[in-house]
Amino acid sequence: MNNSNHIVWDFDPVLVNIPEITFPVPISIWGLVIAAALIYFGWSKIKPPAQNGKPAPEPKGWKAAGLIIGAFIVGQLPFLFINSPTISSFGPLQPRWYGLMFAMAFMSGYFVGLKMYRDAGRSQEELDRLLIYVIVATVIGARLGHVFFYNPEYFLRNIHLIPQVWTGGLASHGAAIGIIIAMYLYARRTAKTSFMWVADRVVPGVAIGGMFIRFGNFFNSEIIGNPTDLPWGIIFKNSAYLTEAEKMVPRHPSMLYESMLCVIVLAILWVIYKKYKTSPPEGALFGTFLVTLFTGRFLIEFTKATQADFLVGAAFDMGQLLSVPFVLIGIWILWKKVKW
Structure with missing residues (x-):
């Protein structure tokens, strides 16, 4: 079998290597859970009401960003004083x-x-x-x-x-x-x-x-x-x-x-x-x-x-x-x- 006439496939299956990211301060895991709950329940509050039988439009970008940032901060505040499992880094990642x-x-x-x-x-x-x-x-x-x-x-x-x-x-x-x-x-x-x-x-x-x-x-x-x-x-x-x-x-x-x-x-x-x-x-x-x-x-x-x-x-x-x-x-x- 002559191998010289065939394609050699040695492509790297990894799309990109993302190095480890270290956070400036540890992030509370329970705080992230609270933030997720606040975003879930808060989304309906900032979403405009439906009109004329049409589906309700998505909230404006600045409102959505404000909700996400605010929920994150509120979720983390209690755990500045209460012990909680934390994460201090993220990665490394190798998306394929x-x-x-x-x-x-x-x-x-x-x-x-x-x-x-x-x-x-x-x-x-x-x-x-x-x-x-x-x-x-x-x-x-x-x-x-x-x-x-x-x-x-x-x-x-x-x-x-x-x-x-x-x-x-x-x-x-x-x-x-x-x-x-x-x-x-x-x-x-x-x-x-x-x-x-x-x-x-x-x-x-x-x-x-x-x-x-x-x-x-x-x-x-x-x-x-x-x-x-x-x-x-x-x-x-x-x-x-x-x-x-x-x-x-x-x-x-x-x-x-x-x-x-x-x-x-x-x-x-x-x-x-x-x-x-x-x-x-x-x-x-x-x-x-x-x-x-x-x-x-x-x-x-x-x-x-x-x-x-x-x-x-x-x-x-x-x-x-x-x-x-x-x-x-x-x-x-x-x-x-x-x-x-």
Whole structure:
């Protein structure tokens, strides 16, 4: 295998290094809690009232700044005389490209959803509430998916490590299950809103978000593929998942394949959305998303290194086994549920 003709990827996954910041005086932790409570309850006091049935505008900038600064000072004053746990420094911090891509995923998905909500005559406040559901469900679902789908024995022996999302380990299939549950709960608690209607307006944002997240995996040199002689094979020199010898072998950039897949899925969904003049039959986008994305995922998994150790040597890996039910559900929705 000739390595000289392949791209060597040794990009630093750290976006920027922020050194430790030492505060001039220690800051009371309980004072910060009091300040947060004062801001929460004070915000409604400085917010202008709604007029003519329109949503209330946000408070003016100087009022908001005054509330935040005043709440901080008031929160700290009692603890000049009362003992309290304090913090005297902050950092150092190392924001990563993956974190930036994760934020871009939610931002881009939000703006796509906002366009679709406005097309349907829905308010931004409804979408904001849905966003909270989706963010929480994505993080919890992705983490639990990694725990139970890929390394259950280890985490069941070390339950205290499950909440430590920052140590790595998120599964997209788990995130998909979490988002489906979140959409169901949101639809039940929102008047005149069905699950399928919500799902149709969430999945385009999920597709574009998936593009950014998989690009973040590329920066982290993770979810890499099997060795390949193809000219676009990449040598991942900074991968934490390979031995020194394995790092010098060109591999499929499987995360980039999935990123491109998400772009294709988004294009297909948008064509359907525009064909029906922004009012597609309920379930059409959701069913199409499940079939196209997870069929693509099933095929791309053939290029990936096996992530679940207990499936090494098996005909199919965990990603493929988890993709099949999503494809079948999508086919059922398109066939039985969508009123074409």
